Structure formats: C-alpha cells, structure tokens
Amino acid sequence: MAFRVNKCFHAVGNGTLFSGQIQNIQNSEVFNWLYDCGSTSLKTIGNILTNLPNWFQSHNTxxxxxxxxxxxxxxxxxxxxxxxxxxxxxxxxxxxxxxxxREISILGKKGITPSIALFQLNPAKWLQLNGFENRINEIVLVKGGENPNSDILESDNNLVDNPDLPIDSTTSVFFEFDTPVQKSTIKLLKINHFQSFKDSSGSFEFMFYNAEKSFSELGLIYEVGGKRFAKKSRQELSIVKADIEKTIISLGLDQHITNLPKDWRKKLKHCYEKHFGKTGEAKNNISLCMYAAPLDLNLQKSRYATLLTGDINLSSNVIDDMEAHLGINRWDSLGIVQVPHHGSQHSWTVGNTARFMPATFVQCATPTKLHPHSKVVTDLASYGARVRVANRQLPVAYSFLY
Structure with a gap:
C-alpha cells in the first residue's frame, strides 16, 4: 500500500461540503478534491472554508x-x-x-442568488467581476445520456486530454455578454458521463452520473430541417437566446448583481415563458453525482468507494440506471453513500436502502421537520442501516490506505 486517502463530510448542516485527498506516501504528492461548497448558513460555510484541515491548507491548490x-x-x-x-x-x-x-427565474431567493445566477450564465464574467480571472484553469461540463462509444468504458480517458463533444454557439450552456467563456483564458471541455478518469497517480478513479434530460426530451423544443425551435414562440433557438440575453443585460444581471430591480426574476420568468411556456413542463432531475474509489478491482470487497449524490431524486428507475451506468464492480464497492437532498422525501423512494446495503449512509443535515424526513429515516432504520450525520456541530470523516 502506497496511498492514504482522507475524506470528510464537513459540518455545514443543510448543504454539502465534501473534501478528499489522496496522499502518495512514497513521494508526498497529493491530489485534492471537493464536491460542492455550500450551506444554508453562510457563516458556517465561510468559517469552514477558511479553516479547512491542515492536510488541505498545506496545499493551496x-x-x-x-x-x-x-x-x-x-x-x-x-x-x-x-x-x-x-x-x-x-x-x-x-x-x-x-x-x-428556468432555474434562475423560477426557484426564487431560496434557489439561486443573483451572484450564483451570473456564475451559472457566464462563469468567465463572474470571475472577472470578482477579480478571480486567474483562479480557475479549466471548466469541464459533464453531459448525461446514452453511451456514445462502448470503447470508452475500457479506456484510460482523462478529462483534459479526451474531450468528447465540441462546444458550439447553438448548444452552449453559457450566454456571451461581453465576455464569451469560449474566448476567455479558461479552457472549456465537454465530456459524456461514461468517461471516467484518474487522479495524478493513476491509481484512483472518478466517474460521474448525470440524469438530466434535454429540453427536447422534455417537449419544450422541436426540430425542423436541422434547426431547433422553442415550443411556444416557435422561434429558432438562436433568436430566443438573443432575446433572453437582451433581457438579462437590460436588468443588469450581467454587471450590477448587487443593484438589480426588485422584480428582476419576474421579468426574466416572463421572457422565458414567452418562448417555452409554463414552467411545470420543464421539471428536471439536475444533480451531478460522483463515484470515487481506488482503481484496483481487487479492492472491491473492501468497499472503499464513495457515492456523492447532491440533490438528485433517487427514484427506482434512476437507481436502476445509475447501477447499470457504474457497472457491477463499482456498485459492489460502495462503502459510503450520501443520502441526497439532506434526507428530503422528494429525493428518496421507500426501499432505496436495500439497494445500497451494506453501505454506510451519510446525512448532510442539521435535523429540521423535513430534513431528514421521517419517511427517509424510517426506511434507513427498517433495514438496520448504519447512518452517520454531518450536522453543523460534527463532521463525518474517515481515512484508509490502499
């Protein structure tokens, strides 16, 4: 064994801040990673991020x-x-x-702040406004969907060297404003979620799962003659995007995020619904999940793998798809599973516990009336599951050698 792994669900309560580090014992090299960095308490997340463990602070990367x-x-x-x-x-x-x-205009103040809205619309512009232009080297976008190439499953793909799908102006996730992400100093890649990759030592694997459906699948976009159109306005998407971008700029969301009109969400929602219709038709299951474990298949029985789930809705169909996506060897190695959405009943189906047993479950929540929900707690208890809670007082930390 030549590597030590430290992992921690930090004490942020309702939210998620998971940190991991792989230490090469022989040469002291490290690989640091984080999954999410938020909390319902800004004070809590701020204190923890400025006081991460010594094994993180010794490396400012x-x-x-x-x-x-x-x-x-x-x-x-x-x-x-x-x-x-x-x-x-x-x-x-x-x-x-x-x-x-849709997310920005519909979810309200509890969903996305103006600052995070700008980050989602154009991270390069957000970085520029905050003076962070040189703090991120590259952005990797992980797309779900069917496996485009079965050979990918057996390859040694790395996120940097093997981008899967090209970025183009029509399907781009971002708005341009005056700082196009594609023309910024940030390297921009898009991959399919079947592409796993390794850490710098080549001994540890990360694999993602994205259950999100496209707007075409949701019935809000249709295609004619190779061009795509919005369902309600019947205008070509390039025209729709230009109209929405004009609205964003008129509101000042691309520049003055601290001084927006009080009704800015309402105006953005109106523009969205003008083209795509009422929002109930556009519900989606957005949360990028991540599997992380040593690559050596001989270690599967040790159950060293961690599955991070964000706020994904773990319906039976999603679990079936996720299990098939990861494959039997990875699935059987799961030792730690994050209960999604802080134990919300809307992200958990009764009987889910049995699908992940004998893994240990982690709840990222400071107990409230609905988080974790009694139905979720009961389901976990009915199977005798081991459950640990990362609240605002105590983290859940563990380490191992491989």
Missing part, C-alpha cells in the same frame, strides 16, 4: 472541484473558496441554457 448543481446551499461558498485556493479543474453538470434560465 484544489485539483478538482465538482459542483453538483447551482442551488445556494451547494455552491454559495465558491467566492470564499477562490479567495483561498486555486482550482485546476471545475466540473459542472452540462445544463442547457433554457434550463438555467
């Missing part, structure tokens, strides 16, 4: 930061994080720009 989705309690610590660390690779779920507009 995050090799990989994964954001599962853009709800405040999963990403509102990003600004504090970038003040203290340089991020080599920022991994985000591939989210079509109409879906981003």
């Amino acid at each position: 995050i090799d990989m930061l994964v954001i599962s989705h853009f709800d405040n309690d999963h990403v509102n610590g990003l600004e504090i994080l970038l003040k203290n660390f340089y991020v080599k690779k920022l991994v985000l779920p591939f989210t079509e720009w109409p879906q981003s507009i």
Whole structure:
C-alpha cells in the first residue's frame, strides 16, 4: 500500500461540503478534491472554508472541484473558496441554457442568488467581476445520456486530454455578454458521463452520473430541417437566446448583481415563458453525482468507494440506471453513500436502502421537520442501516490506505 486517502463530510448542516485527498506516501504528492461548497448558513460555510484541515491548507491548490448543481446551499461558498485556493479543474453538470434560465427565474431567493445566477450564465464574467480571472484553469461540463462509444468504458480517458463533444454557439450552456467563456483564458471541455478518469497517480478513479434530460426530451423544443425551435414562440433557438440575453443585460444581471430591480426574476420568468411556456413542463432531475474509489478491482470487497449524490431524486428507475451506468464492480464497492437532498422525501423512494446495503449512509443535515424526513429515516432504520450525520456541530470523516 502506497496511498492514504482522507475524506470528510464537513459540518455545514443543510448543504454539502465534501473534501478528499489522496496522499502518495512514497513521494508526498497529493491530489485534492471537493464536491460542492455550500450551506444554508453562510457563516458556517465561510468559517469552514477558511479553516479547512491542515492536510488541505498545506496545499493551496484544489485539483478538482465538482459542483453538483447551482442551488445556494451547494455552491454559495465558491467566492470564499477562490479567495483561498486555486482550482485546476471545475466540473459542472452540462445544463442547457433554457434550463438555467428556468432555474434562475423560477426557484426564487431560496434557489439561486443573483451572484450564483451570473456564475451559472457566464462563469468567465463572474470571475472577472470578482477579480478571480486567474483562479480557475479549466471548466469541464459533464453531459448525461446514452453511451456514445462502448470503447470508452475500457479506456484510460482523462478529462483534459479526451474531450468528447465540441462546444458550439447553438448548444452552449453559457450566454456571451461581453465576455464569451469560449474566448476567455479558461479552457472549456465537454465530456459524456461514461468517461471516467484518474487522479495524478493513476491509481484512483472518478466517474460521474448525470440524469438530466434535454429540453427536447422534455417537449419544450422541436426540430425542423436541422434547426431547433422553442415550443411556444416557435422561434429558432438562436433568436430566443438573443432575446433572453437582451433581457438579462437590460436588468443588469450581467454587471450590477448587487443593484438589480426588485422584480428582476419576474421579468426574466416572463421572457422565458414567452418562448417555452409554463414552467411545470420543464421539471428536471439536475444533480451531478460522483463515484470515487481506488482503481484496483481487487479492492472491491473492501468497499472503499464513495457515492456523492447532491440533490438528485433517487427514484427506482434512476437507481436502476445509475447501477447499470457504474457497472457491477463499482456498485459492489460502495462503502459510503450520501443520502441526497439532506434526507428530503422528494429525493428518496421507500426501499432505496436495500439497494445500497451494506453501505454506510451519510446525512448532510442539521435535523429540521423535513430534513431528514421521517419517511427517509424510517426506511434507513427498517433495514438496520448504519447512518452517520454531518450536522453543523460534527463532521463525518474517515481515512484508509490502499
């Protein structure tokens, strides 16, 4: 054994901040990664991010930061994080720009702040406004969907060297404003979630799972003659995008995020619905999940793998798809499983516990009436599951050698 792994669900309560580090014992090299960086308490997430463990503070570089989705309690610590660390690779779920507009305009103040809204619409512009232009090296967008090439499953793909799908102006997740992400200093890649990759030592594997459906699958976009159109307005998507971008600029969301009109969400929602219709038809299951474990298949019985789930809705169908996506060897190695959405009943189906047993479950929540929900707690207890809770007082930390 030549590597030590330290992992921690930090004490942020309702939110998620998971840190991991792989230490090469022989040469002292490290690989640092984070999954999400937010909490419902800004004070809590701020204190923890500025006082990460010594084994993180001794290296001011995050090799990989994964954001599962853009709800405040999963990403509102990003600004504090970038003040203290340089991020080599920022991994985000591939989210079509109409879906981003829906999230920003519909979810209200509890969903996405103006600052995070701008970050989601154009991270290069957000970095520029906050003075962080040189704090992120590259952004990797992870797209779900069917496996485009079965050979990928057996390859040694690396996120940097093997981008899967090209970025183009029509399907881009971002708005341009006056700072196009594609023309910024940030390297921009898009991959399919079947592409796993390794840490710098080549001994540890990360694999993502994205259950998000496209707007075409949701019935809000249709195609004619190779061109795509919005369902309600029947205008070509390039025209729709230009109209929405004009609205964003008129509101000042691309520049003056601290001095927006009080009804800015309402105006953005109106523009969205003018083209795509009422929002109930656009519900989606957005949360980039991540599997992390040593690569050596001989270690499967040790159950060293961690599954991070964000706020994904773990319906039976999603679990079936996720299990098939990861494959039997990875699935049987799961030792730690994050209960999604802080134990919300809307992200958990009764009987889920049995699908992951004998793994240990981690609840990222400071107990409230609904988080974790009694139905989720009961389901976990009915199977005798081992459950640990990362609340605002106590983290859940563990380490191992391989």
